[in-house]
Amino acid sequence: MTTVARFEIKYLQYMDEKGRFISNDAPPAFARDLETLKQLYRDMNLIRVLDQKAYALQRTGKMGTYPAATGQEAIGVGFGSAMNKDDVLVPYYRGQASMVQHGVRLEEVLLYWGGYEKGCDYEFAKQDFPIAVPIATQSLHATGVAKAMQMRGEKRCVFTEIGEGGTSQGDFYEALNVAGIWNLGVVFIINNNQWAISVPSKIQTNCETYAQKAIGAGIESVQVDGNDIVAVKAASDKAAEKARNGGGPTVIECISLRLCDHTTADDATRYRPEGELDDGWKKEPIVRLRKYLESKNTWNKISEDIMQKELMEQVQKAVDNYLNTEADEPQAMFDYLYEELPERTLAQRELAIARGAK
Amino acid sequence: MSAITLIEAVNMAIAHEMGIDQEVVVFGEDVGINGGVFRATDGLQEKFGKERVIDTPLAEAMIAGIAIGMAAQGMKPVAEIQFMGFIFPAADQIISHCARMRNRTRGRLTLPMVIRAPFGGGIHAPENHSESTEAIFAHIPGLKVVIPSNPSRAYGLMLAAIRDPDPVIFLEPKRVYRIEKHEIEDNGEDYPLGMCFVDREGTDITLISWGAMLHETKQAAEKLATDGISAEVIDVATVSPLDIDTILESVEKTGRACIVQEAPKAGAVGSEIAAEIAEKSLMSLLAPIGRVSGYDTVIPYYRLEKQYMPKVEHIVEEVKRLVEYR
Numbered sequence: 001m002t003t004v005a006r007f008e009i010k011y012l013q014y015m016d017e018k019g020r021f022i023s024n025d026a027p028p029a030f031a032r033d034l035e036t037l038k039q040l041y042r043d044m045n046l047i048r049v050l051d052q053k054a055y056a057l058q059r060t061g062k063m064g065t066y067p068a069a070t071g072q073e074a075i076g077v078g079f080g081s082a083m084n085k086d087d088v089l090v091p092y093y094r095g096q097a098s099m100v101q102h103g104v105r106l107e108e109v110l111l112y113w114g115g116y117e118k119g120c121d122y123e124f125a126k127q128d129f130p131i132a133v134p135i136a137t138q139s140l141h142a143t144g145v146a147k148a149m150q151m152r153g154e155k156r157c158v159f160t161e162i163g164e165g166g167t168s169q170g171d172f173y174e175a176l177n178v179a180g181i182w183n184l185g186v187v188f189i190i191n192n193n194q195w196a197i198s199v200p201s202k203i204q205t206n207c208e209t210y211a212q213k214a215i216g217a218g219i220e221s222v223q224v225d226g227n228d229i230v231a232v233k234a235a236s237d238k239a240a241e242k243a244r245n246g247g248g249p250t251v252i253e254c255i256s257l258r259l260c261d262h263t264t265a266d267d268a269t270r271y272r273p274e275g276e277l278d279d280g281w282k283k284e285p286i287v288r289l290r291k292y293l294e295s296k297n298t299w300n301k302i303s304e305d306i307m308q309k310e311l312m313e314q315v316q317k318a319v320d321n322y323l324n325t326e327a328d329e330p331q332a333m334f335d336y337l338y339e340e341l342p343e344r345t346l347a348q349r350e351l352a353i354a355r356g357a358k
Numbered sequence: 359m360s361a362i363t364l365i366e367a368v369n370m371a372i373a374h375e376m377g378i379d380q381e382v383v384v385f386g387e388d389v390g391i392n393g394g395v396f397r398a399t400d401g402l403q404e405k406f407g408k409e410r411v412i413d414t415p416l417a418e419a420m421i422a423g424i425a426i427g428m429a430a431q432g433m434k435p436v437a438e439i440q441f442m443g444f445i446f447p448a449a450d451q452i453i454s455h456c457a458r459m460r461n462r463t464r465g466r467l468t469l470p471m472v473i474r475a476p477f478g479g480g481i482h483a484p485e486n487h488s489e490s491t492e493a494i495f496a497h498i499p500g501l502k503v504v505i506p507s508n509p510s511r512a513y514g515l516m517l518a519a520i521r522d523p524d525p526v527i528f529l530e531p532k533r534v535y536r537i538e539k540h541e542i543e544d545n546g547e548d549y550p551l552g553m554c555f556v557d558r559e560g561t562d563i564t565l566i567s568w569g570a571m572l573h574e575t576k577q578a579a580e581k582l583a584t585d586g587i588s589a590e591v592i593d594v595a596t597v598s599p600l601d602i603d604t605i606l607e608s609v610e611k612t613g614r615a616c617i618v619q620e621a622p623k624a625g626a627v628g629s630e631i632a633a634e635i636a637e638k639s640l641m642s643l644l645a646p647i648g649r650v651s652g653y654d655t656v657i658p659y660y661r662l663e664k665q666y667m668p669k670v671e672h673i674v675e676e677v678k679r680l681v682e683y684r
Contacts, residue, residue, distance in 0.1 A: 090427075121464035129430065130463055134454045140420055141455070144427015151383070151409060151433070170447070174420035181415060336461040337500050339468070339523040342552055342599030 007215045009208075012235055013225035017283045019291025021230075028234040034298045040081060040229050041289045041299075042307060044073035047097045048286065049311045050106055051260070053319055054113065058264040062323065066113045067094045071227075071259030074285030075191050076161070077101050078232025079252070082187075082240045083159055088149075090129040090142040090160040094191070098161060102128060106318035107325075114322055117332070136162060136169030139188065143175045146184035146243075157185040157243035159236075164210050164253075165196025176217035176251065185243035187236065188214075188251045192226065193258035198271040214251035226254030227285040259284060330356035361539035367509040368398050368474070368530060371516035372436055374546050376406050379434065382520060385412035386421055386438030395440055396476055396535060418444050422451035422473060429469040430459065434520060442477035442529060443486035449494075456525045457500030472519045472526045478570050478620055480533035480667055482660040489657055490569075490621035495527045496598035496630070502526045502551055503598040507572040509540035511595060514549030522551060531570035552596045554604040560590035563614035563677055566605055566631055568594040571668065575618045578673035585674075587681055597627045602634045609639050614680050616648035618673055623651040645683035648676045 014023045014031065021027055030036045051070055057063035069076065076097020083089065089102045096109045103124035111119030112131065120130035129145075132138035142160035149156050166172055167190060179186045190210045194201055207213065214221035224231040232254055239250035257280040261268045281287075293299035330352040334341055341349065362370065376382045384399055384406075390413035393400030403411035414421055418439055425435040439445045445452075452473065460468045479488035496503045504519055504526055506512035512530070519526040557572070558579050567575040572593050579589040590608050594600070609615045615635050617628040632647045650668045658666055 088431075117462050118464050120462050121466045126466065127431070129467070132455065134450055137419075137423065137451060137455060140423020140451065141427040141430070143420075144424040144429075145431055146427070147424060148428045148431035148433050170417075171419050171423065171450075174415070174417040175423070177417070178415055178420055178424065336463075336465050338460070338502075344599055344602050 007212070009211045009221065009223055011223045012231045013228050014230040014234065015228045015288055015292060017227070017288050019288045019295060027230060028237065030233065030237075031230045034293070034296060037289065037293060038298065040077060040233070041286070041293060042311070043077045043081070043101060044229065044286050044289070045307065046311050046314065047073045047077065047100065049308075049315045050096065050100070050109065053315050054110060055264060057110070057319065063110070063114050065263050065265045067263040068260040069094050069097055071280060071284050072191055072193050072256045073097050074229035074232050075189065075226045075254040075256060078229045079159055079161070079187070079189050079236035081233055082236035084156070086156050087240070088127045088129070088145050088156065088158045089125065090138045090145065090158060091131055092138055092161045092163060092166065092191070093131045093133055094163065095131060095161050098159065099125070099128070104128065106315060107321045110318060110322040111325060116325060116328065117336075118328070136166040136171040138162070139172045139175035142186050142188075143179050143184050146179070146186045147182060149185060150182070155244045157187060157240050159187045159189060159240070161189040161191055163196060164190055164192040164194070164201060165199060165204055167210055167213055168204055173213070173217070176214060176219055176249075179249040180217040180219045183246070183248040185246070186249045187239040187243055188249065189236070190251065190253040192253055192255045194255075195258045195262070197262045197266060209253060211251055211253035219249050219251055221251035221253065223253040223255065226256035227283050227288065229285055229289060256285070257283070329353070359541050359543045361541050362509055363536045363539055364506065364509045364512045364530070365396055365398050365535040367513040367540070367542055368516055369400055369402070370542065370544055371513045372399065372520070373402060373405060374544055375517060375520045376402065376410065378546070381432065381434045382436060383410045383412065383428065383433055384436045384438070385414050385424070387414060387416055387440050389413060389438050394438060396532060398474070398530070399438065418448040419451055422448035422456065425471045425473065426451060426455055426459070426469055429471040430467045434470050436472045436474065436520060439473060439475040441487045442475040442491060443489050445475055448473070452495070452501070452527070453498050457498045460524065461500060468523055469525045470523050472528050474528040474530060476532035476535070477529045478531045478533055479657055479663055480570065482663065485659060488663065490619070490652065492529055492597050493621060493626045496627050500525070501598065502596065503529065504551060504596050505529045505531065505569040506595065507531065507534070507569055507593050508538060510542055511549060511555070511593070513542050514547065515551065515595065517546065517548035518551045521548060526551070529569070533570040534573055537573065552599050552601055554601040555593040555595055556590065556604065556608065557593050558589065558591040560588040560612065562588045562612055562681055563616060564590045564592060564605070564608040564612045565616050565618060565673070565677070566592045566594060567618040568597055568627070569620065571618050571620050574668060574670050575673060577670045578677065581670065581674050582677055587677060589677065594627070594631075600630065600634070602631070605631060606635065606639050609635055610642040613642055613644035615643070616650065616673070616677055616680060618650045618668060620652050620668065622654045623649060624654050626651065645680040648680045650676050
């Protein structure tokens with residue numbers, strides 16, 4: 001027998017949990033700019049504050065089920081910051097970090113989980129897809145968007161995120177397959193937070209990495225430390241540049257740990273091994289970047305307190321707007337079904353209006 | 359102008375639209391050089407190039423998912439699912455996303471796309487190639503489900519489906535792909551979606567059908583005429599949204615209704631039509647509403663296919679029962 005093909009998966013990490021640059025590779029240019037790192041630090045904190053607020057709203061009956069992204073902020077913020085404004089984001093349900101990074105307003109996130117369709121009517125991120133709840137279906141939408149860009153010769157790209165559990169779905173494989181064949185400008189981000197509700201990775205796959213799933217589609221892939229925003233952004237910047245310039249798709253597996261329950265409706269103490277959280281909190285993404293900034297004497301307790309206060313105010317403003325949102329009129333159920341509502345449904349619309357008034 | 363079959367009319371309509379609208383793209387399994395297994399896309403790749411007539415990998419969910427992504431970017435995909443029996447991997451994409459995108463984004467993202475699929479039995483095909491499952495999609499708000507019954511309608515309705523701003527499931531009755539020819543001028547004139555066609559006027563009973571079964575229904579009407587029974591025949595054409603007004607108007611005139619469908623009887627498009635007639639026109643009825651349909655069984659392999667399909671004599675028999683009902 002002879003070997004006809006050989007593969008390997010590279011792992012990328014620049015900054016360790018103590019906030020030290022440890023890679024033999026030179027850090028990317030943006031990592032030498034402290035202002036950029038401070039902004040990324042702020043953006044990650046914004047998502048954590050948003051998640052905390054949303055949780056509090058849910059616990060007090062003012063919000064529906066909500067999936068926090070605690071511990072995964074570096075992933076969404078990292079790849080979201082690699083996106084240009086005219087790139088298109090096709091998010092997964094725990095995607096608030098990348099969504100906000102790409103222009104979705106905080107209150108739109110709250111509106112969506114608070115039960116308002118208008119939370120998907122983005123004011124700024126006009127071409128971005130709303131969250132896809134059916135797992136992995138979004139991967140295919142991303143390939144379709146990228147195909148349209150390719151046919152029109154546009155130098156734009158598409159980012160789509162998926163959980164590691166989602167990579168078990170057929171739609172994910174179908175998307176990788178066609179993206180490879182058609183050389184589509186899609187960056188597939190696998191958010192490997194090690195849990196699919198209660199199912200750990202060892203039940204999800206027999207692969208050593210999720211990144212290697214790309215090999216079967218002939219796509220370049222890399223595994224990165226998803227708690228290291230420098231690594232996430234560096235890999236995403238490179239993949240985006242490649243995608244925009246006809247270089248085709250990339251799969252980036254970002255390893256993190258879900259430091260929260262699956263959603264507000266979940267209780268992870270039923271299945272999470274003891275000690276995992278303690279260990280996870282030592283590696284989480286925000287604290288290590290803060291340590292680095294502090295080591296550069298560009299961050300301290302005072303700047304932290306000021307930032308936290310500002311973020312609280314920013315999120316509170318979105319919460320206020322959310323809480324003051326008027327419910328849609330009952331006819332809204334009908335008014336966006338088709339461009340023109342079928343005649344036979346008009347009577348039901350009238351009925352809903354009449355009943356709504358009572 | 360030349361006489362063409364239903365499938366040639368589908369081809370002509372797609373070609374017409376591709377010729378005038380750069381955003382129209384065709385893709386699916388074997389639609390390119392092979393021109394589709396039934397030849398619905400024959401010659402399109404030659405005419406419009408590989409860029410716009412695309413052979414996809416063999417994955418139906420992917421075909422629907424790609425169409426959604428492209429349509430959200432403003433393109434007008436005309437995607438083929440090779441047989442309706444293979445549409446179910448794509449059902450999640452069609453039902454969970456395609457039908458809902460406009461509604462959930464409050465009109466920000468819309469999907470002007472067509473998914474076409476040959477459907478129905480009667481051609482001695484293998485298993486999973488013969489089902490009539492139009493009711494599954496007709497049940498889903500946000501979709502339109504269109505079924506042409508003859509070449510002219512295939513041309514006009516396909517044009518309308520491609521031009522429609524919302525997703526259309528376009529189901530082609532493959533048993534009648536080549537059963538008759540119509541003289542059709544390729545003039546780009548579409549037929550309205552969401553409208554029934556009254557194919558034959560009559561006074562004693564309204565026969566309501568769509569797709570391939572319309573042919574049996576019309577033959578039954580001919581036969582009934584020789585027996586002195588005047589049947590009105592309606593081609594539903596768009597099974598969702600239903601043009602129920604045209605049906606009710608006819609039933610109120612004739613006082614009797616018989617629905618003819620190839621699909622199983624229960625939970626079908628015919629059930630919905632019967633319920634509407636009962637709800638809104640009960641007092642006009644001189645007899646119970648009749649239904650001639652496939653059985654509530656799995657459609658058999660082709661050795662028993664003939665025994666499954668509703669036939670002209672079944673329609674005639676049922677109509678006579680209704681007309682003679684006291």
